[in-house]
Amino acid sequence: MTVLLKLSGVDKFYGPVNKGVHAVQNINMDVMKGEIIALLGSSGCGKTSTLRMIAGFEETSRGTITLAGREVQALPPVRRNVAMAFEGYSLYPTVTVGENIAFALKAARLPTAEVEAKVREVTEMLEITDILDRYPTSVSGGQQQRASLARALIRDADLHLLDEPMGQLEPQLRTLLRGRIKHYIKERGLTAILVTHDQTEANALADRIAVMEGGVLQQFATPQTIKEAPANLFTGTFVGEPPMNVFAAEASDRDGQLQLDLGDGLHLTYAADAFAPDVRATLLARKQIMLGVRPYAVHRDTHGARAQVIANQWLGDQSHIAATFAQGTIVLVEHDRADVAVGDAIHVRLAPEDLHVFDKDTGTALSHGAQMA
Amino acid sequence: MNTISPFETVLRGIAITLVILFFMFPIFWIVLMSFQTNATILQVPPSIFFEPTLQNYRGLITGQLVTDTSSLEIRFMSNLFNSLFLSTASVAVGLMLGVPAAYAFARLKFRGSEDIAFTLLSFRFAPPLLVLLPLTIYFQQLGLANTYGGLIWVYQLIVLPLILWIVRGYFEDIPADIEYAYRIAGHRWWTTFRKIALPLAGPGIAAAALLAFIFAWNNFVFALVLASADKQPVTVGALAFITASGVQYGQIAAGIILSIAPTFALALYAQRYLVEGLSLGAVKG
Numbered sequence: 001m002t003v004l005l006k007l008s009g010v011d012k013f014y015g016p017v018n019k020g021v022h023a024v025q026n027i028n029m030d031v032m033k034g035e036i037i038a039l040l041g042s043s044g045c046g047k048t049s050t051l052r053m054i055a056g057f058e059e060t061s062r063g064t065i066t067l068a069g070r071e072v073q074a075l076p077p078v079r080r081n082v083a084m085a086f087e088g089y090s091l092y093p094t095v096t097v098g099e100n101i102a103f104a105l106k107a108a109r110l111p112t113a114e115v116e117a118k119v120r121e122v123t124e125m126l127e128i129t130d131i132l133d134r135y136p137t138s139v140s141g142g143q144q145q146r147a148s149l150a151r152a153l154i155r156d157a158d159l160h161l162l163d164e165p166m167g168q169l170e171p172q173l174r175t176l177l178r179g180r181i182k183h184y185i186k187e188r189g190l191t192a193i194l195v196t197h198d199q200t201e202a203n204a205l206a207d208r209i210a211v212m213e214g215g216v217l218q219q220f221a222t223p224q225t226i227k228e229a230p231a232n233l234f235t236g237t238f239v240g241e242p243p244m245n246v247f248a249a250e251a252s253d254r255d256g257q258l259q260l261d262l263g264d265g266l267h268l269t270y271a272a273d274a275f276a277p278d279v280r281a282t283l284l285a286r287k288q289i290m291l292g293v294r295p296y297a298v299h300r301d302t303h304g305a306r307a308q309v310i311a312n313q314w315l316g317d318q319s320h321i322a323a324t325f326a327q328g329t330i331v332l333v334e335h336d337r338a339d340v341a342v343g344d345a346i347h348v349r350l351a352p353e354d355l356h357v358f359d360k361d362t363g364t365a366l367s368h369g370a371q372m373a
Numbered sequence: 374m375n376t377i378s379p380f381e382t383v384l385r386g387i388a389i390t391l392v393i394l395f396f397m398f399p400i401f402w403i404v405l406m407s408f409q410t411n412a413t414i415l416q417v418p419p420s421i422f423f424e425p426t427l428q429n430y431r432g433l434i435t436g437q438l439v440t441d442t443s444s445l446e447i448r449f450m451s452n453l454f455n456s457l458f459l460s461t462a463s464v465a466v467g468l469m470l471g472v473p474a475a476y477a478f479a480r481l482k483f484r485g486s487e488d489i490a491f492t493l494l495s496f497r498f499a500p501p502l503l504v505l506l507p508l509t510i511y512f513q514q515l516g517l518a519n520t521y522g523g524l525i526w527v528y529q530l531i532v533l534p535l536i537l538w539i540v541r542g543y544f545e546d547i548p549a550d551i552e553y554a555y556r557i558a559g560h561r562w563w564t565t566f567r568k569i570a571l572p573l574a575g576p577g578i579a580a581a582a583l584l585a586f587i588f589a590w591n592n593f594v595f596a597l598v599l600a601s602a603d604k605q606p607v608t609v610g611a612l613a614f615i616t617a618s619g620v621q622y623g624q625i626a627a628g629i630i631l632s633i634a635p636t637f638a639l640a641l642y643a644q645r646y647l648v649e650g651l652s653l654g655a656v657k658g
Contacts, residue, residue, distance in 0.1 A: 057553050076556070076561075077556045078557070080557075082557060083557065084553075090551045092551060092569065107559055107560070108559065
């Protein structure tokens, strides 16, 4: 595997350097050839700015971008050999959908038969063969978005940039196309970076996810790592649905056992060997910590800590139960219809292997389960 | 669909007729006047029944103004040509300078861009006579007085801000990403400007050009001060109709008809672009 795209110390300021808005802060990232990367984050986190710097629509304030062995941050978009699907579709309004898709291939003077074959292939994949003769303004937003996606995917570029590629699609179609697009990209050995705020999309499509917040790359890892070992409190609470439960806790040693005081008279007590010695030492040294546990990992157990139900929602395939717990609210997910009513007392158990511990001040992960982060 | 009652339709028809009558009557009357002699025009009470004559048009086209008492030479046709030439050339120069500038103001954010754009607009605020007095002296020193080039230059004061600000708005309405999409597909900036930005802003540019043409055509004071007889447009040349032996209403009317004809024709022709320009909004989104 070779590194196709390398971002080194990339900064973006809107306005004067060091004075303007610092939209992207010191991003370092290696993307391997053939990888699908998702830039995941909420609005204004810098993910689109990062993408546009790679495309060449935004100047890079500092740092270097290396693509396929060439430093490209100073090159105009035309010389970077990247393809892009835009969030606003940006189809050329004066030509048909089909011509839009074939545009770059025709400009590159590919034989007509080859262009037609490629257009057929990509439009069949995206289910838009029936609108090829229509004009962009006369088709729906979802169709325009797929046409824009087709226009990018049909190209034989070093890197494909997809900005919110499926935001306008209906849920069923989105699920179907996710699989097809991934297959299409993988089959051709293309490298793609997609920007999304939909974590399901990121998890389903991407080999690795780059979580961004406030212009800072929070974590760049596989979906599994991000789920099992979030690098910090932000990643932990941002990725995962419903979000991770977080409580402030104070760790102390109680007769050899590790006790976590959650306030409000609530204690969680763990056996001496529940955590690795270094984890235990760290927790006792830090004392004040943030404790995170995913809703799927919270189990009801008659011997558990007490909580009082405030909501019980059946979503058709799972129950979301919210309960007051310690000084906050805990959410747990059960796969069957839960037989609890609002006001009921329940007891929950937080297993040591499911606990994520974060630094109280910096939010950096200290431990995941029994092991150090 | 149609929920308008017949009564309402009739009322609406009457209202529209009244409005049209109100606005079109002067034009209609001028058309009638242009086919009459001064004598029939000035008869009291006026009548819409008269023996039509082409003598006014004949006089204008041949350049011989024949009145009851004398025969006078008039340069109406050369004035008309001057108007046409000055307006067309001014708009052409205005487009060449204004469209790229408008694009720059719409797309590039550079230091002082808003100030420069506003300064250009402020040319429209200045009272023309105030500008003209010093300009006359400069033009005489530079040898630009009474030249087409000089007049076209001064006409930019009218034409350029208009084109710049109208076209800028149209460029701003085109999503920048359409251009980016074109550029990333392997095209240079200049090709993108020509193949994407210009055609998409086309209706706006046509509208701005039409408006600028009308403004240039109707200009009076610049040419009055800076041009002598052989470079004068119709607006200034019309003064010649006020002769020693009286005002030649018939010829004035015919002159008006002839001088509004080019702008009228242009407006009719450009109408479809203007409509297109309005419906271009559907492109967005």
